[in-house]
Amino acid sequence: MKQSLLFLCLLFLMACNKDNTPEETKAPETTVDIEKERGAYLAKYDPIADLGQYTLPQMQTKPKKYWSCVGVLGNTSRNELGKSEEKEGLQYHLLCQSISGLVNRAVEEGKSEIGMWMCDHENRKSYQRSLEALHQMGISEQGQQTGAELAQNNYEPSDGILIQVKDLFDGYVLTDVENNPESNTVASVAAHVYNSIVIDIRDKAKYDKAGYTMQYDARYKTTRDAWREFKDKCSNKALVIMPVQTGELRDFSIKNDLFVLNINKQKGNPSSGQNLDIFEDVISWLEPGAPILGWEQGVSEDLFVNRASRKGHVWIPSDWAYNIPLMSLLYKSRQTSSLANVKNPFSIDFDKKKNFISFYLTDGDNVQWMLNDFVDKYYLNPDGNNTKMGFGIPVGNLAMISPAQFQNIMDIQNNSKTLIESLGGGYSYVDNYGIETNREEALTSLATKVAAHMRQHRIKVLGLIAHDVHSSEAKKGFEAFVQANDQLEGIVAIQYSPYAGGEGDIFWIKNKNGFDIPVITVKYSLWNHGNQNHSREGTPTYIANKLKSETKENSFSLISVHAWSNFKDIGASNDELAENSGGTLKGASAAKLCMNKLNDSFEVVSVQELIWRIRMFYKKSQTEQYLSVIN
Structure with missing residues (x-):
């Protein structure tokens, strides 16, 4: 009887010790599974292949x-x-x-x-x-x-x-x-x-x-x-x-x-x-x-x-x-499997509650900019790390026109930045593309080409532009790109013009696997309009004040940064126009001016992380299901 009681006591002590085992010494099965899922996510891209996505005339004969x-x-x-x-x-x-x-x-x-x-x-x-x-x-x-x-x-x-x-x-x-x-x-x-x-x-x-x-x-x-x-x-x-x-x-x-x-x-x-x-x-x-x-x-x-x-x-x-x-x-024949660094959703603390904002630099469709001062003056700006800037780049067009420069941009990207295909194969408007031809055929063809470039370089976010992001024709355009790419995680959309005409609204488009993909419109734009601010576009201080005036506990805001607007650092001043005069700060440095005027209720995240947070907040069970079957 004593032996039985002793045995039961030993079992009880073992159970107690197991329950109190530190996380790092617990059985590794769960950790192995998570790491496996993380690896599966990072491996989710396509091999380099000519799927008809190459549209630029090509010189095919090498001179000696x-x-x-x-x-x-x-x-x-x-x-x-x-x-x-x-x-x-x-x-x-x-x-x-x-x-x-x-x-x-x-x-x-x-x-x-x-x-x-x-x-x-x-x-x-x-x-x-x-x-x-x-x-x-x-x-x-x-x-x-x-x-x-x-x-x-x-x-x-x-x-x-x-x-x-x-x-x-x-x-x-x-x-x-x-x-x-x-x-x-x-x-x-x-x-x-x-x-x-x-x-x-x-x-x-x-x-x-x-x-x-x-x-x-x-x-x-x-x-x-x-x-x-x-x-x-x-x-x-x-x-x-x-x-x-x-x-x-x-x-x-x-x-x-x-x-x-x-x-x-x-x-x-x-x-x-x-x-x-x-x-x-x-x-x-x-x-x-x-x-x-x-x-x-x-x-x-x-x-x-x-x-x-x-x-x-x-x-x-x-x-x-x-x-x-x-x-x-x-x-x-010179395309290589150069891959974007992506934000692994398994590393995100989805329980955190903040007002999340992301910055998105405009004009990434501009190939000549990529060849001129984009890298030195914008992409490598150290402020891009703090502001976790989203950079639009012309993924397919640059890979065709200058494979060497495209490779360089991919190689020097760090984990804090999101690379975004801009603006869907070049500059066009998603709400009227091909409207005077066979629109469905034209949209499908373009979206398929863009998807091939994105998937082969692990670009997960697409930037598009429309005259009216709320229109039914814009929705048709969004649908074409979502249907063509089941690796697409989200779309960021600007309106021409103003870029913030979408007012931060989020639309949901179901992909071919039944998952809802968010189309996130720009809520505000950093844009130098001289001696005035517009309702949703203006100086870093003006936009920061706009954001702080919103009282939501948990919000998501996409802020576009006009690439060609310069601002001045005015320190702690709350003057909403002074930043427009005589400044040289642009791109990520302009975003930093805005970020510095926010309070602790805000947190700056990358564009890709913002997308995942939006998906988990609004479509939690669906997003959890997606992550569970990602491999």
Whole structure:
């Protein structure tokens, strides 16, 4: 009897000791299961594959060498008029762009083994990376020459390679950019039609003396003439739209036999006349879903981007991008499984109650920005870590145009930031995309392409823009993107305009697996409007005061940060306009000004964490179910 009692006491003590075992010494089964689920979540992405998502024309033939053309891109006068020197002004810029386009086209056609790269931008790290990528592909630099030298000089073969390029041209197309701005646009098209470099009347005598003959006279021609004469000789797989009095993107258009269009007949001056009727014809002629590269100045983007969107085309802002033919060389085969760092939902304390806010930097669809100062001045801004900034990037478009820079952006992302696909394959409006064609087919095609890019790079959040985020057509657009991607965790939506027109409302769209995906609209925007604030847009102090005036215990707010707005640090002052004057703080630093004006009831989280918190708060059982079956 005593032994039995002793045995029972021992069992009781063992049970008590087990119940009080510290967490870290308990049996590991639960921990193993959680770690397994975490690993399964991080492994949820697709392998790299060509699923038809690649829309950019691709240079498919590698040159063995390339010439570096100097004295053009680093020249601040490259788009200026009134210059008399041969290696100055718009005239020289067009010459170099046309040489580059034709030389790289000759490589593609098997007529040459030497390409061309326009220098003076290699001091930018993004272009330096692309040059390094060429070298890693076994393509070496032959040397550095001006465009004038390449067009006129004779060169002996080097390493058994014919490096002389002037023999690749049939002659020249003549412009008069001083007196007829549109002769630039006409020549940009005629150059590939006639396989001829672009020479201005300023330099005509010199090239006549060098043995060139005029193949086409564009001096008195208009963009309307170019469309009438050359429509059938151009590819409709893409379009370049650039202002007159610029030379950018001409190498890309010439290399790919594309049409070039200017909307304003004079640079930045809509009152001088416009080519909107031609624009309508061209975007109707384009292949469905064909991308439009470039930009126009002095015209509301709502006008020309809106028209393209209605026809089912996305815009790729890229007017200050250079060397796209070689930068994107063989981009399909150069895609790597570079993955975004994502917020693991298993690491979130969902029991915490706060007023959660997230910051989302605008304009991430802008490819040229990604190639210029985005990384140094915005992405690597240390304040981005404290503010847990959400960065929109053009995932698919940048991966095609500059695989090297895309890889870099992915590699240097840290866990505090959320990478967001912006704005669904390029700039278009989700509530009218393809509305003048077969909208359902156009939306499905675009959403499927965007999903492929996102899934293959583990991008979980999508940024979209609409004229009216509350409209039924916007909902149809949201549905298309949700249905195309069951790895999509949430959508952040801005309205054009104001960006905060959605007022923070959240819509729910069911994906193909039956889970509700949130569409979170921007509640407020940090935006410098000078001597005023708008109802939902304004200074960091103004927006912080707006947030603090809300009395909810547990709220969720998405704040957009206008990329081009600068603010001043005014310390503890509560002046709601003073930050607008004379400041230089932007991006994550502007978000930090706002964050510092909030009280302890607020907590800044990443955009992806905000999405998970919203899903758990409003759809708890469903979200728990999703996490339980994620593997």
